[in-house]
Amino acid sequence: MLKDKNFCxxxxxxxxxxxxxxxxxxxxxxxxxxxxxxxxxxxGEIIIVDNSDNHETALLMxxxxxxxxxxxxxxxDQNIWMIPNWNKALDMVAGKYFIFLSDDDKFCDHASLRLLxxxxxxxxxxxxxxxxxxxxxxxxxKIDTEKVLLNVEKEIHxxxxxFLSNNNALGFGGTLFRSDAQIRFDExxxxxxxxxYHLQFTQKYVIKVIPHYTFMYxxxxxxxxxxxxLFTVLKRQYNVYKKLGYPTVKLLVxxxxxxxxxxxxxxxxxxxxxxxxxxxxxxxxxxxGIKKTRxx
Numbered sequence: 661m662l663k664d665k666n667f668c669x670x671x672x673x674x675x676x677x678x679x680x681x682x683x684x685x686x687x688x689x690x691x692x693x694x695x696x697x698x699x700x701x702x703x704g705e706i707i708i709v710d711n712s713d714n715h716e717t718a719l720l721m722x723x724x725x726x727x728x729x730x731x732x733x734x735x736x737d738q739n740i741w742m743i744p745n746w747n748k749a750l751d752m753v754a755g756k757y758f759i760f761l762s763d764d765d766k767f768c769d770h771a772s773l774r775l776l777x778x779x780x781x782x783x784x785x786x787x788x789x790x791x792x793x794x795x796x797x798x799x800x801x802k803i804d805t806e807k808v809l810l811n812v813e814k815e816i817h818x819x820x821x822x823f824l825s826n827n828n829a830l831g832f833g834g835t836l837f838r839s840d841a842q843i844r845f846d847e848x849x850x851x852x853x854x855x856x857y858h859l860q861f862t863q864k865y866v867i868k869v870i871p872h873y874t875f876m877y878x879x880x881x882x883x884x885x886x887x888x889x890l891f892t893v894l895k896r897q898y899n900v901y902k903k904l905g906y907p908t909v910k911l912l913v914x915x916x917x918x919x920x921x922x923x924x925x926x927x928x929x930x931x932x933x934x935x936x937x938x939x940x941x942x943x944x945x946x947x948x949g950i951k952k953t954r955x956x
Contacts, residue, residue, distance in 0.1 A: 671703040671730075673777065674755035674839070677763055678745045680711045683720040685764035685878070688800070692766035694728060698774035709749045710735040711742070743853045746845050753839050760833045764878040768794060772874035776836040779870060787865035790818070790835040791874040798880050816869050820862040823855060830858055830867070834875035841865060 675693050679686050686708070693699075693706050708731065710717050721733045732752065736745065746760070757780065759773070767773060772791075780789045797803050818830070832854040837843075841861065849856040861867065 671705040671755045672757065673699070673702060673704045673773070673836075674753045674758040675704065675706045675773075676746075676749040676753065676758055676760045677706065677708045678711065678742070678749050678760070679708060679717055679763035680739075680742070680745075681714060681717070682763050683717045686717060687720060689761055689763055689766050690724065690731070693761070693773075695770045696767060696773040697770045698777050699730075702777070703755075704730055705755060706731045707749055707752045708733045709745055709752070711739050711745045713739055743845050743847045743849070746853070747847065750844060756839055757836055758839050759836045761875075762833050762878075764880075765833055766876050768873050768876055773836075775870070775872060775874055779868070780836055780838070783868070785866075786868055787841050788835055788837045788861065788867040790830055790867055790869040792870070792872055793831070793834060793875045793877045794873050796876050796878050798878065800876075800878075803879065814871055818858075818862060818867040818869060820859055823859045823862055830854075830869075831877070833877070835867065837861075 677686070677689055677693075690706065690708075696704075698704075706728075708721065710721075710733065712718075712735070718733075718735055721731070724731050724733075734748070734752065736748070740748065749760070750758075757777065759776070761767075776789050776791065780786055795803050841864070843857060843861050843864075845853045846856050846860075847853070858867070
């Protein structure tokens with residue numbers, strides 16, 4: 661676990677874990693973070709922002725109060741949806757560096773975060789350092805999958821061109837960023853907010869990718885991963901919009917549009933044009949009257 665003395669008002673590293681109704685996986689993720697050996701030597705914090713609509717995660721977090729004071733836990737009063745929850749986590753960052761983990765993912769071993777941290781420390785010109793991921797199933801066993809976002813055999817640098825040619829070269833989580841880059845998730849970009857974040861970032865800075873496995877990414881439905889992922893997102897968005905009071909007809913139209921947009925998205929990203937992609941996002945937002953959430 662992290663040493664108590666390493667928790668302070670201004671930590672060096674912030675680990676961000678947005679969570680939603682998965683306390684059993686969240687516990688694995690937290691234990692993975694607490695085992696990181698670099699946090700014995702540098703100040704660290706673990707920030708958990710809970711979007712759950714039950715109290716199971718809150719009960720789990722009660723048990724960690726006496727284990728490590730480096731854990732900061734915040735439970736939203738209501739489900740604010742996934743992307744605003746990511747930004748809520750960013751708002752709570754106190755560290756010089758931060759890294760996101762999904763609540764069902766974890767580090768490969770106790771040295772994973774140290775490897776990323778040391779690489780970023782060695783090169784002051786770098787603003788982010790990324791990883792190779794291992795895919796695991798619901799039970800935590802390693803699996804083979806065709807959904808490989810990025811596979812490198814030597815260190816490479818990613819620019820905005822890489823994200824235009826591969827609409828999600830990194831995916832969500834596992835990348836260590838410098839906090840003063842001050843990039844936020846665009847809450848209007850729906851299914852591709854992480855891609856948009858990396859595109860914003862690489863328009864200003866470079867991301868280095870190292871050929872080491874530091875991160876475990878969990879896939880729950882191997883045979884129909886893409887379809888299941890889209891269905892899950894649409895279902896969650898339906899529930900959130902319903903709570904926000906959207907009329908049922910408009911709600912169904914929005915979700916139908918999102919389903920179609922997922923198909924169109926595959927086509928327009930092949931143009932490798934940020935202007936076309938941005939125009940598409942702006943038009944879709946204008947059609948349904950969706951405005952950007954203020955970044956405060």
